[in-house]
Amino acid sequence: MAGKTVRRLLQGNEACAEGALYAxxxxxxxxxxxxxxxxxxxxxxxxxxxxxxxxxxxxxxASIASIVGASIAGAKAxxxxxxxxxxxxxxxxxxxxxxxxxxxxxxxMRGGPxxxxxxxxxxxxxxxxxxxxxxxxxxxxxxxxxxxEIFTETIRAFNLAEKYRTPVFVFYDEILGHMxxxxxxxxxxxxxxxxxxxxxxxxxxxxxxxxxxxxxxxAPFGKGRRFHITGLNHNDDGFPTNDSTKIDEGNxxxxxxxxxxxxxxxxxxxxxxxxxxxxxxAFGSTARSARFAVNxxxxxxxxxxxxxxxxxxxxxxxxxxxxxxxxKSIIVPEMNLGxxxxxxxxxxxxxxxxxxxxxDGEPIHPTEIIELIEKHS
Amino acid sequence: xxxxxxxxxxxxxxxxxxxxxxGCGIPPIVRLVLRSAKGPVVxxxxxxxxxxxxxxxxxxxxKVPWMHSAFENAAAxxxxxxxxxxxxxxxxxxxxxxxxxxxxxxxxxxGGDGGTYDIGLQALSxxxxxxxxxxxxxxxxxxxxxxxxxxSSATPLGSATTTSPAGSVIPGKEEYRKDITRIMVAHRSPxxxxxxxxNWKDLEKKAARALEINGPxxxxxxxxxxxxxxxxxxxxxxxxxxxxxxxxxPLYEVDEGVLKISYKPKEKKPxxxxxxxxxxxxxxxxxxxxxxxxxxxxxxxxxWERLLDMDGKLIF
Numbered sequence: 297m298a299g300k301t302v303r304r305l306l307q308g309n310e311a312c313a314e315g316a317l318y319a320x321x322x323x324x325x326x327x328x329x330x331x332x333x334x335x336x337x338x339x340x341x342x343x344x345x346x347x348x349x350x351x352x353x354x355x356x357x358a359s360i361a362s363i364v365g366a367s368i369a370g371a372k373a374x375x376x377x378x379x380x381x382x383x384x385x386x387x388x389x390x391x392x393x394x395x396x397x398x399x400x401x402x403x404x405m406r407g408g409p410x411x412x413x414x415x416x417x418x419x420x421x422x423x424x425x426x427x428x429x430x431x432x433x434x435x436x437x438x439x440x441x442x443x444x445e446i447f448t449e450t451i452r453a454f455n456l457a458e459k460y461r462t463p464v465f466v467f468y469d470e471i472l473g474h475m476x477x478x479x480x481x482x483x484x485x486x487x488x489x490x491x492x493x494x495x496x497x498x499x500x501x502x503x504x505x506x507x508x509x510x511x512x513x514x515a516p517f518g519k520g521r522r523f524h525i526t527g528l529n530h531n532d533d534g535f536p537t538n539d540s541t542k543i544d545e546g547n548x549x550x551x552x553x554x555x556x557x558x559x560x561x562x563x564x565x566x567x568x569x570x571x572x573x574x575x576x577x578a579f580g581s582t583a584r585s586a587r588f589a590v591n592x593x594x595x596x597x598x599x600x601x602x603x604x605x606x607x608x609x610x611x612x613x614x615x616x617x618x619x620x621x622x623x624k625s626i627i628v629p630e631m632n633l634g635x636x637x638x639x640x641x642x643x644x645x646x647x648x649x650x651x652x653x654x655x656d657g658e659p660i661h662p663t664e665i666i667e668l669i670e671k672h673s
Numbered sequence: 674x675x676x677x678x679x680x681x682x683x684x685x686x687x688x689x690x691x692x693x694x695x696g697c698g699i700p701p702i703v704r705l706v707l708r709s710a711k712g713p714v715v716x717x718x719x720x721x722x723x724x725x726x727x728x729x730x731x732x733x734x735x736k737v738p739w740m741h742s743a744f745e746n747a748a749a750x751x752x753x754x755x756x757x758x759x760x761x762x763x764x765x766x767x768x769x770x771x772x773x774x775x776x777x778x779x780x781x782x783x784g785g786d787g788g789t790y791d792i793g794l795q796a797l798s799x800x801x802x803x804x805x806x807x808x809x810x811x812x813x814x815x816x817x818x819x820x821x822x823x824x825s826s827a828t829p830l831g832s833a834t835t836t837s838p839a840g841s842v843i844p845g846k847e848e849y850r851k852d853i854t855r856i857m858v859a860h861r862s863p864x865x866x867x868x869x870x871x872n873w874k875d876l877e878k879k880a881a882r883a884l885e886i887n888g889p890x891x892x893x894x895x896x897x898x899x900x901x902x903x904x905x906x907x908x909x910x911x912x913x914x915x916x917x918x919x920x921x922x923p924l925y926e927v928d929e930g931v932l933k934i935s936y937k938p939k940e941k942k943p944x945x946x947x948x949x950x951x952x953x954x955x956x957x958x959x960x961x962x963x964x965x966x967x968x969x970x971x972x973x974x975x976x977w978e979r980l981l982d983m984d985g986k987l988i989f
Contacts, residue, residue: 327792328823328836336823337835344842352824352836355745355792380743411720411743 302481308472309334309376311443311479312402313342315450316374318481319489321400322348323371325362327355327381330414331470332404335376356384363399364392368525370516372454376402379412379421382428389463390429391527393550396505396514398457398492402450402466404473405580405631407657416657417470419580420632425465426609432547434554436561437465437609441583443477448487449606455490456561460553461511467608469631471581471659495521503532507545510553554610563606564615568594572601573624574673577616577640579605582629582660589665598673608636613643620644625672627652629660648672675708675877683708684736691734693726696906698896698913699812701870703727703783706810706892707737709880712776715754716740719747719788722819723812745792748800748809751782755805779884780807785896786827787817790853801860801889808883808890811853814898822901826851829921830972831965832953834901839956844965849972857891858927861989864890866926866935870897871913875924875935882928895922903952915947920977925984932983941977944970 306314313335316324324343326336336352343350349366353359356377363373377385382403392399405421407413425437436456440449449466457464495502495513502521506512515521524534529543537543554561568590569575578586583604593600603619605612620626626644628637629652637651650668654660675683686707693699699722707714714737718724724741727734742750758778761767771777782800784793789811797809816834817823824837828846833839837846857865864883868876876894883890895916897909904912916922917936921944924936945966948954957966 328787328817328820330820333820333823333835337821340836341838341840350836354794354826384745411741 300483301486304479304481305476306443306447306479307334307474307476308443308446308468309404309474310338311447312376312450312466313338314479314481315447316400316454317342317346318447318484318487319372319451319454320491321372321374321454322346323363323366323373324348324350324375325353325359325366325373326375327353327359327377329356329378329381331406331473332376332378332402334473335402335404339374356381357388360385360388360401364388364397367397367399368517370519372458374400374402376404378404378406378414379408379418380410382421382424386429390431390433392463393429393433394431394527394529395525396461396511396550397463398461398514399463400450400453400457400466401463405467405469407655413657415470417581417659418631418655418657419469419582420635420655421467422608422632422635425467432551434460434462434550435465435609436460436462436554436607437467438563439467439579439605439608441468441472441580441604441606443472443475444479445606446472447479447481451487451489452563455488458490458492459511460557461492461514462550462554467580469580504534505530505532505546507532507549510556558610561607561610562612562615564612565602565604565606566615566619567602567604569601569603569619571599572619572622573599574627574669575601575603575619575623575625576627576629576665576669577603577605577636578629579608579636582631585660585662586629586665588662589669592662592666593669593673596670598669600669600673611639611643616640616643620646624648625650627665627668627672629653629665631655631660675881680708680877686714686736687727688734688736690732691727692729693722694898694900694906696897696899696909697722698814698870698898698909699723699726701873702810702812702876702894702896705870705873705876706781706808706880709877710779710781710884712771713737713778715778715780717742717747717750717754717782719782719784719793720744720819721785721788723783723785725819744788746796747782747784747788747793749796751780751807751809752800752803752805755780755807759806774887775885780805782807782809784809784811785818786811786813786815787825789813790826790851794853798860801857801862801891805889806887808880808892810880810892810894812894812896814896814901815850816898816901818898818901827853830969831948831957833956834953844956844962845953854891854893857893858989860889861930862891863888864926864928866891867893867895867922867924869895869913869917869922869924871910872917872924872936879926882926901953903955904950908950912947912950915942915950918942919944919947920973921947923977923980925980927988930987930989932980932986932988934980934984944973
């Protein structure tokens with residue numbers, strides 16, 4: 297179906313806000329933090345016009361709690377932050393994982409730890425996305441690398457959150473947050489928008505954690521079904537339990553609903569990978585430098601290719617393993633001190649994996665990647 | 674209390690050359706507060722304009738030991754420093770013994786309204802309740818100016834910010850500002866006051882009084898912001914004065930529970946006089962804005978009457 301498409305020059309953070317609106321986001325709870333603030337600012341203008349609710353909360357913890365609350369009431373809810381805010385939000389993110397409340401969190405990555413380098417880019421929160429909150433918990437993290445992709449991946453984040461009843465993260469670095477590119481904004485209906493399953497049957501029979509489903513339907517609070525939600529391990533009806541069988545079942549189930557659907561959640565781009573002997577594994581703005589480097593290497597007759605995870609978590613294990621089997625070497629540039637390289641090593645077990653790391657607040661330059669490609673071709 | 678000549682003769686503890694904007698209210702506030710201490714000072718600052726503007730490598734404006742931790746915890750950080758100092762003093766492990774309580778080390782935390790009214794309120798409340806010996810100074814410019822003018826709970830009603838934009842849906846911020854000075858009074862702090870940099874004498878007197886008290890004290894200081902107020906830098910001090918002449922920002926103190934108004938304007942000016950000099954309120958001077966100005970005026974009048982009623986009285 298071809299609708300009317302509007303082409304606009306947008307900043308990454310504005311594209312994110314547009315994606316959220318397209319996906320039906322009708323609640324934003326947030327707090328000012330560089331370099332993500334434009335998401336909040338854009339939505340503070342746009343949401344009221346569309347009947348949505350926009351609240352600036354008093355801090356980062358309140359922001360994530362507000363979107364969990366809004367989502368329980370049936371809203372499609374978003375918050376946006378950066379490193380220090382992400383650290384503060386961790387407890388409630390774990391709560392949303394265990395209580396299976398869909399919500400979307402955007403993290404525009406800046407230098408860290410602590411206040412770090414607020415106006416510089418980084419990709420150093422990737423492991424925090426997976427392991428930030430305590431306990432085993434499901435994680436979906438999307439890592440777009442262009443402004444148009446921030447738009448589409450934000451939509452996909454809402455879809456995955458609704459489908460799997462879990463928090464979904466979109467992580468991109470400050471460069472992408474503030475850079476401007478042309479974005480095609482299609483008419484509503486062109487890109488699929490998923491809404492969470494609604495419960496059927498008698499209200500008194502409703503169980504928010506009904507284990508006969510892989511993902512149980514979530515009823516909005518206050519609309520006919522009375523139920524219990526708690527951050528304690530719980531039964532099918534949501535009430536706390538000390539039953540070790542139910543605790544085990546619940547902990548495994550929230551992981552399994554993601555693990556069993558990796559093929560649906562996974563998204564990667566393989567660029568010039570068919571005959572690639574040197575693979576560059578890169579995401580976010582680093583993948584842009586990597587693409588440039590791969591093209592330059594090809595001009596020089598080196599068979600280089602780019603493997604780009606668009607879904608970072610769950611990690612694209614099968615696709616990367618398959619691609620790596622044919623390769624001579626794998627180059628892993630990233631704006632951190634070696635985070636995704638650990639996963640590349642774990643998954644591929646490849647003998648020649650070379651990291652390229654920067655944590656000085658400057659982007660990784662294509663020439664740095666080209667040098668490594670040439671050295672390891 | 675020091676005379677102007679004496680003050681001017683004192684060592685400057687917050688030096689120039691920082692990157693705070695022209696017309697910013699923060700530097701005169703910090704300079705005066707630091708000069709009010711008779712002994713050594715240790716300072717912490719919450720994330721915000723003052724922090725980023727005064728300490729960019731390789732320079733610092735601070736001639737006192739100074740620490741930045743995070744956005745929400747300047748009061749918690751100063752609590753830790755002050756407690757450690759007390760413990761070292763008790764154990765006789767301080768290298769130099771203070772000659773008198775008066776000349777003993779003073780602990781001061783600075784925060785903007787975001788770091789004080791919002792994200793830092795819990796840490797501030799905890800420190801006040803535990804009763805650490807420190808002064809907390811809030812420079813209130815009425816929004817998150819450092820991140821690009823987002824509304825805070827100190828933003829006045831009717832003010833346009835990037836997250837309370839004035840337009841056809843909302844006329845700027847729709848909520849009243851939080852009266853944090855009263856919240857601090859409710860902590861039974863021995864000394865809480867409101868001040869403004871245009872009245873340097875009053876500000877210096879209040880800071881000196883707060884620092885001579887052994888206990889948790891609080892100063893809320895009006896801090897004009899040309900960037901976020903869309904006002905002229907050269908108008909800042911006049912705007913600070915107008916905020917007190919309109920009674921938007923009453924100067925008063927609550928000393929050991931007794932409220933005392935420090936300044937009663939001879940002729941209370943209408944709030945429009947203050948609003949019209951600031952671009953953040955310009956939409957209020959278009960058709961439909963009168964009602965909001967009336968609402969602001971009514972709130973100011975009510976608050977001022979209430980203060981006049983309490984003037985000279987023990988309020989807790």
